[in-house]
Amino acid sequence: MPPVIDHETCTGCGICVEICSEDVFYGSQPGEIPTVTYPKECSHFSGCVSVCPVKAITLRIPLPMLLVYKPAADELQTPY
Amino acid sequence: MREAMTIQEEIIKTDVLCVGGGIAGLMAAIRAAELGARVVVAEKGNPLYSGCGRMGNDHFETWIPEVHGEDRDAWIDELLGTAKGEILISRDILRAQFSKAYEVVQLWDSYGIPMKYKGRWEFAGHTFPGRPFTHVKYEGRFQKKILVKQARNRGVEIHSRVMIFDLIHAGGAVIGAIGTNTREDKVYIFQAKAVLLGTGKCSRLYPSLTPGWMFNDPHGNVQSGDGRAMAFRAGAELQNLEMPQRHIGPKYFAKFGQATWVGVVRDWYGKPAGTFADKPDRKYGDMLCEVNKLAPEQYVRAGKGPLYMDCTGISEEDLRYMQHWFVHEGNSSLLDHMQDEGIDLRRHPIEFATYPLRGGGLISANEKAQTTIRGLYAAGDEAYGDISAAATFGYIGGENAAAYAAGTTEADIETRRSFIEEKKSMIDRLRGRSDGPDWEETQAALQQTMHDYAGHVRNESLLLQGWHHLRRIRDKAEATLLARNPHELGRCLEVLNLLDLADMTFVMALDRKETRGLHVRPDYPFTNPMLNQAHIISRRNEKPHLQWRPY
Numbered sequence: 249m250p251p252v253i254d255h256e257t258c259t260g261c262g263i264c265v266e267i268c269s270e271d272v273f274y275g276s277q278p279g280e281i282p283t284v285t286y287p288k289e290c291s292h293f294s295g296c297v298s299v300c301p302v303k304a305i306t307l308r309i310p311l312p313m314l315l316v317y318k319p320a321a322d323e324l325q326t327p328y
Numbered sequence: 329m330r331e332a333m334t335i336q337e338e339i340i341k342t343d344v345l346c347v348g349g350g351i352a353g354l355m356a357a358i359r360a361a362e363l364g365a366r367v368v369v370a371e372k373g374n375p376l377y378s379g380c381g382r383m384g385n386d387h388f389e390t391w392i393p394e395v396h397g398e399d400r401d402a403w404i405d406e407l408l409g410t411a412k413g414e415i416l417i418s419r420d421i422l423r424a425q426f427s428k429a430y431e432v433v434q435l436w437d438s439y440g441i442p443m444k445y446k447g448r449w450e451f452a453g454h455t456f457p458g459r460p461f462t463h464v465k466y467e468g469r470f471q472k473k474i475l476v477k478q479a480r481n482r483g484v485e486i487h488s489r490v491m492i493f494d495l496i497h498a499g500g501a502v503i504g505a506i507g508t509n510t511r512e513d514k515v516y517i518f519q520a521k522a523v524l525l526g527t528g529k530c531s532r533l534y535p536s537l538t539p540g541w542m543f544n545d546p547h548g549n550v551q552s553g554d555g556r557a558m559a560f561r562a563g564a565e566l567q568n569l570e571m572p573q574r575h576i577g578p579k580y581f582a583k584f585g586q587a588t589w590v591g592v593v594r595d596w597y598g599k600p601a602g603t604f605a606d607k608p609d610r611k612y613g614d615m616l617c618e619v620n621k622l623a624p625e626q627y628v629r630a631g632k633g634p635l636y637m638d639c640t641g642i643s644e645e646d647l648r649y650m651q652h653w654f655v656h657e658g659n660s661s662l663l664d665h666m667q668d669e670g671i672d673l674r675r676h677p678i679e680f681a682t683y684p685l686r687g688g689g690l691i692s693a694n695e696k697a698q699t700t701i702r703g704l705y706a707a708g709d710e711a712y713g714d715i716s717a718a719a720t721f722g723y724i725g726g727e728n729a730a731a732y733a734a735g736t737t738e739a740d741i742e743t744r745r746s747f748i749e750e751k752k753s754m755i756d757r758l759r760g761r762s763d764g765p766d767w768e769e770t771q772a773a774l775q776q777t778m779h780d781y782a783g784h785v786r787n788e789s790l791l792l793q794g795w796h797h798l799r800r801i802r803d804k805a806e807a808t809l810l811a812r813n814p815h816e817l818g819r820c821l822e823v824l825n826l827l828d829l830a831d832m833t834f835v836m837a838l839d840r841k842e843t844r845g846l847h848v849r850p851d852y853p854f855t856n857p858m859l860n861q862a863h864i865i866s867r868r869n870e871k872p873h874l875q876w877r878p879y
Binding site for chain 2 (some may be wrong): 266267268269270271274275285286288289290291292293294295298307309310311313314315316317318319320323
C-alpha cells in the first residue's frame with residue numbers, strides 16, 4: 249500500500265517524513281529509511297513522491313481506488 | 329491508568345494565533361505579522377503540504393478590471409445571478425470578498441505565485457458559455473511553499489504537528505487555545521489576544537466513496553471540522569450544519585478539479601448528458617458538473633448509467649493545456665495513475681461519480697471574518713470556502729485580528745488553569761487506557777449512524793432514533809476511547825470533534841422542518857420560503873440553542 253519506498257535508492261533524508269500531513273510515516277527514525285506505519289491514512293496526493301530528492305518513492309494506488317474508464321472501441325470485449 | 333497531569337506542557341504567548349496552516353491561516357498570519365503583530369501558526373500536519381490547497385490549485389475566483397470592465401458590482405450581480413446557484417451565506421460576504429480578491433491576486437503574483445499564464449490573465453472553466461468568466465487560471469502548484477516562506481519572512485512562528493483541540497475563553501472572549509503534539513506526549517498552551525480558525529472542511533462525518541476505506545475523499549482526509557467543533561464548545565454560533573454537500577469527480581480516485589477537465593459529460597453510448605457542451609472546449613469544460621453534481625448518481629438510478637467525462641476528440645494542444653492545469657490543481661497523482669494504467673484521455677472516457685454526502689455548514693463570521701465571540705475569527709472553508717475566499721478572508725481576518733490584538737490587554741491564561749488541567753486529564757485518560765475502541769472503530773460507528781439516520785432521507789422518527797444511538801456511541805467513546813500513541817491521540821481528538829458535529833447535525837436536521845437541497849424530509853416535503861435564512865446553533869447553558877436569522 250502507498251507509498252512504496254525503494255530501499256536501494258532511499259538515503260534516509262527524512263523529507264517525506266517531515267512533510268506528510270497525514271503522518272503515515274509516524275515513528276520513523278531520523279537518518280533511517282522511513283517506515284510506512286499508517287498506509288491506510290494516505291491521501292494519495294503524491295506530496296512525498298514530489299519532494300523526494302532521489303525519486304525513491306512511488307504510490308501504489310490501492311485496488312478500491314483504481315480509476316474506472318470506458319474501454320476504447322478496439323478494446324471492447326464480448327462477455328459471452 | 330497513568331496519573332493525571334503527568335503530560336509535559338509548554339506555554340506560548342502571542343498576539344494572534346492562527347489555527348491551521350492552510351491558505352486562510354497563512355494569509356491571516358502574513359497580514360497580521362505585516363501589521364506588527366506577533367503571530368503563531370499551529371498546524372497539525374505540516375503547512376508545506378496541508379489543507380485543500382496542499383498540492384496546488386488552478387482556479388481563483390475574481391473580478392479583474394482590465395478583463396471585466398470597471399463596474400465591479402455588475403460583475404458580482406452576474407455572478408450571483410448565474411454561476412453561484414443557491415448560496416447559503418450573506419451576499420454582503422460575497423461583496424466583501426470580491427472587493428478585495430483582485431488585490432489578493434496581485435499580492436500572490438508579487439509573492440511569486442504565477443497568477444498570469446503566458447503573460448496574460450487567462451480565464452477558463454467554472455463559466456457558462458457566453459457569460460462573463462469568473463475564475464482566473466493560475467499556477468498554484470507551489471502556493472503553499474511560497475506562502476509559508478512569505479509568513480516566515482515576516483517573523484511568523486510556525487509549529488507543525490501541533491493539533492489545537494480546544495479554545496480557552498474567559499469573560500466572553502477567546503484568550504487562547506490548547507493543543508497537543510501529534511508526535512510526542514506534549515501539550516501546548518497558547519495565550520493569544522486573538523485566534524483565527526482556519527481548519528478547513530469537515531471530512532469523515534459520512535462514509536467515504538469506498539466502503540470501509542475511510543481515507544478516499546477529494547478534500548483531504550484530516551480535515552475533521554476541528555474549528556467548527558471547538559468554536560461551538562466556546563460558545564460561537566455555527567450555521568446550516570444540517571445542509572450536507574456532495575461533489576463530483578473521477579470514480580474511484582476521489583479528486584477535485586471538475587472544471588479543469590476539458591471534455592463532455594456523456595453516457596456509454598456517447599450521448600451528452602447536459603446541454604452546455606457537445607465537444608471538448610478548453611474555455612468552458614462542461615458546466616453540467618456544476619449545475620448538477622448528482623447527475624452520475626441519477627443516471628445510475630434511472631437505469632441510464634454510467635456517466636463519463638469524455639475527452640475523446642480533444643486536440644493535442646488542448647490535451648497538453650489540460651494536463652498542465654491538472655498539475656497545478658494538485659492532481660499529479662491522478663496523471664501518474666493514468667499513465668501507469670495505460671489510460672489515454674484521447675481514447676478512454678473516465679467514469680464520473682457523485683461523491684458521498686459530507687458535512688456542511690460553517691462558523692458564522694461576518695465580512696470582517698469576525699465570529700460571534702470576541703477575539704475569535706474564522707476564514708477559509710471553516711467560514712466560507714474556495715481558494716479565493718480562503719485567501720481573501722484570511723487576509724481580511726488577519727488584518728482585523730491584528731487590529732483587535734493591538735487594542736486588547738493580554739489576559740492571563742492561568743485564570744483558566746482548572747479548564748486546562750481538565751483537558752490534560754482527558755488526554756491522559758485517552759493515552760492511559762490499554763483496552764477499548766480506537767479511533768477507527770469509533771469513526772466506523774459514527775459514519776454508519778450518520779449514513780443511516782442523517783443521510784439521504786430524513787424524517788423525525790429516523791432522526792430521533794439516530795440521535796439517541798449517536799449519543800450512546802459518544803458516551804462510550806468519551807468513557808473508553810484509547811490512543812496508543814500521540815498520532816492516534818490526534819485522530820481520537822478528531823473523532824471526538826466529529827461526534828460533536830454529528831450531534832449538532834441531528835439537532836439541526838430535526839429543527840429544519842422543510843426539504844431543501846440535499847436535506848430531504850419527506851415529512852416536510854416542500855421548501856419553505858420563510859426559511860431562506862441562516863439556521864444558527866450555539867451553546868447556551870450547556871444546551872444547543874437554535875434560531876433563524878436573515879442572511
